Amino acid sequence: MVFTSLNFLIFFPAVILLFYLTPSRFRWLTLLISSYFFYLNIEPVFGILTAAITISTYIFTRLIDRAEKDSKKSVLMYINVIIILLPLFFFKYFSALNDGVFTILEAYNIRWALPKITFLLPVGISYYTFMAIGYTVDVYNEEMKAEKNIGIVALFISFFPLILSGPIERATNMIPQFKSELKLNPSNFKTGLQLILWGYFMKLVVADRLAIYIDVVYGNLEYHNGNSILLASILYPIQIYGDLGGYSLIAIGVSKVLGLNVMPNFERPFFATSMAVFWRRWHISLIKWLTDYVYTPLAFTYRKYGIWGIVLALMITFVLSGIWHAATLSFLVWGFLQGIFLSIEALLNKRRSRFVKKYKLMTSTIYIFLSIFFTYILFAVSEVFIRAETIEDAILVFKKIAFERGVIFLDLTTLAYGFIGSIILFMSEFREEYFPKKLLFFKNGNVLVRFASYLFVSLLILWIGILNGGQFIYFKF
Amino acid sequence: MELTAITDNLTNVFQKTFDDTELTLSDDLTAGDVDNWDSLTHMVLIGEIEKEFNIKFKLKELNKMNTVGDLIGMIKSKVS
Numbered sequence: 001m002v003f004t005s006l007n008f009l010i011f012f013p014a015v016i017l018l019f020y021l022t023p024s025r026f027r028w029l030t031l032l033i034s035s036y037f038f039y040l041n042i043e044p045v046f047g048i049l050t051a052a053i054t055i056s057t058y059i060f061t062r063l064i065d066r067a068e069k070d071s072k073k074s075v076l077m078y079i080n081v082i083i084i085l086l087p088l089f090f091f092k093y094f095s096a097l098n099d100g101v102f103t104i105l106e107a108y109n110i111r112w113a114l115p116k117i118t119f120l121l122p123v124g125i126s127y128y129t130f131m132a133i134g135y136t137v138d139v140y141n142e143e144m145k146a147e148k149n150i151g152i153v154a155l156f157i158s159f160f161p162l163i164l165s166g167p168i169e170r171a172t173n174m175i176p177q178f179k180s181e182l183k184l185n186p187s188n189f190k191t192g193l194q195l196i197l198w199g200y201f202m203k204l205v206v207a208d209r210l211a212i213y214i215d216v217v218y219g220n221l222e223y224h225n226g227n228s229i230l231l232a233s234i235l236y237p238i239q240i241y242g243d244l245g246g247y248s249l250i251a252i253g254v255s256k257v258l259g260l261n262v263m264p265n266f267e268r269p270f271f272a273t274s275m276a277v278f279w280r281r282w283h284i285s286l287i288k289w290l291t292d293y294v295y296t297p298l299a300f301t302y303r304k305y306g307i308w309g310i311v312l313a314l315m316i317t318f319v320l321s322g323i324w325h326a327a328t329l330s331f332l333v334w335g336f337l338q339g340i341f342l343s344i345e346a347l348l349n350k351r352r353s354r355f356v357k358k359y360k361l362m363t364s365t366i367y368i369f370l371s372i373f374f375t376y377i378l379f380a381v382s383e384v385f386i387r388a389e390t391i392e393d394a395i396l397v398f399k400k401i402a403f404e405r406g407v408i409f410l411d412l413t414t415l416a417y418g419f420i421g422s423i424i425l426f427m428s429e430f431r432e433e434y435f436p437k438k439l440l441f442f443k444n445g446n447v448l449v450r451f452a453s454y455l456f457v458s459l460l461i462l463w464i465g466i467l468n469g470g471q472f473i474y475f476k477f
Numbered sequence: 478m479e480l481t482a483i484t485d486n487l488t489n490v491f492q493k494t495f496d497d498t499e500l501t502l503s504d505d506l507t508a509g510d511v512d513n514w515d516s517l518t519h520m521v522l523i524g525e526i527e528k529e530f531n532i533k534f535k536l537k538e539l540n541k542m543n544t545v546g547d548l549i550g551m552i553k554s555k556v557s
Contacts, residue, residue, distance in 0.1 A: 300523070303527070
């Protein structure tokens with residue numbers, strides 16, 4: 001069941017109704033049952049996986065709590081992390097490893113052909129695996145006590161708004177909320193529905209519309225010239241943002257309606273003035289997770305090497321982040337690029353600050369605009385590797401952009417509608433970034449303005465949204 | 478080591494790391510208040526503090542320090 005499916009539009013009100021009818025101390029159970037219903041509907045066998053991860057995590061976190069010596073706690077923590085990582089490795093990296101071995105065997109002509117087995121990647125596995133690891137480490141670090149009710153742990157790992165694509169939440173935030181008295185209230189309802197509406201707008205009006213143009217160009221790279229490929233590559237980050245950003249808002253909004261506060265996943269990423277700032281605004285829940293559980297321990301270990309230790313930790317973290325998305329060479333290159341961009345920035349940081357101070361550029365519009373522009377371009381360059389899928393295609397993209405001019409391919413309706421959506425999104429974020437208190441629509445005090453805005457966005461979705469569109473891109477990770 | 482001495486030495490380390498000679502420390506100062514104090518410079522800062530005071534932090538202790546006041550408290554408990 002996907003947020004954009006008709007089923008979900010029936011499922012969600014049904015959950016709200018059930019939730020409302022349940023006495024408040026059992027509402028967590030309603031959420032748990034709804035979550036398993038939601039997930040089992042995708043593929044029943046996947047439920048075994050979430051249940052197994054829940055049981056292992058429950059047992060080991062309780063044991064960590066009870067252990068007295070730090071060395072024992074640490075061993076227990078590592079055992080659980082390894083256990084819950086095993087399915088992820090199996091499903092995600094098995095075929096990559098398999099293909100790798102076959103290629104080597106074939107090269108030496110010693111491959112014994114057997115039927116190829118492929119496994120369906122359990123959707124959401126990378127997200128709930130990370131959430132379970134985070135919980136285990138937090139209990140080890142004494143940030144929280146191990147939860148005694150296995151039902152609450154099960155709910156944390158399977159909570160339906162988050163299970164398919166995050167935000168990758170923390171037990172420290174979610175578990176106390178699941179245990180508190182859960183209530184429906186009008187103000188949460190309102191805020192939640194606003195987020196959901198805007199999320200649908202980002203996904204259906206912006207992302208899925210731009211996808212049509214980008215898919216046509218990237219689907220036939222040989223037949224398109226550099227200008228068209230350049231346009232598609234410039235638009236791709238906006239598509240991805242609409243896709244995962246929209247998904248995240250729906251997930252956060254659905255949780256909010258049920259009275260649960262989930263962390264934001266994006267904060268106007270395209271107004272970032274450096275890559276470091278960008279990565280604090282883009283896919284925030286993943287980056288925070290990586291910062292806390294991968295980067296910080298690594299940087300701490302290498303701290304005696306000063307800035308070069310940081311650079312090393314950064315590189316490893318982003319290469320891992322690339323491989324987390326998929327075990328392909330393209331994602332490896334993508335990870336390396338992010339690491340390189342951030343490392344160069346970190347090494348030049350002091351110089352840049354001095355330069356900015358010396359010429360008083362802090363408030364210079366041109367300087368801010370150029371910084372935003374270059375940050376966007378750097379990100380768009382890295383995303384070429386992801387959209388092109390293979391390294392050969394990515395190289396073809398850069399070659400064509402550099403050398404092949406021609407008449408730009410214009411699919412006018414698609415581009416016109418895509419631009420309408422993108423410009424509305426851009427203006428809304430521009431307002432929020434620089435004038436957060438002014439020109440309010442969804443948050444306007446006047447009820448007429450609010451309802452006119454809801455109506456306008458809803459009509460836009462119905463008028464130019466792609467209502468029979470595809471999957472969310474991040475489900476495959 | 479006296480508290481004032483710790484604060485003075487720490488101020489030097491901060492000024493050097495963040496390249497800001499006018500930076501002054503207060504107990505409630507946090508990373509959000511200082512330009513460029515992010516997860517990258519933070520670990521450089523920690524490394525420099527360890528060198529300056531000849532102490533070693535544990536990773537768990539880092540997670541528990543939220544303000545400069547916490548940091549000073551932690552240094553004091555380690556040097557004396």
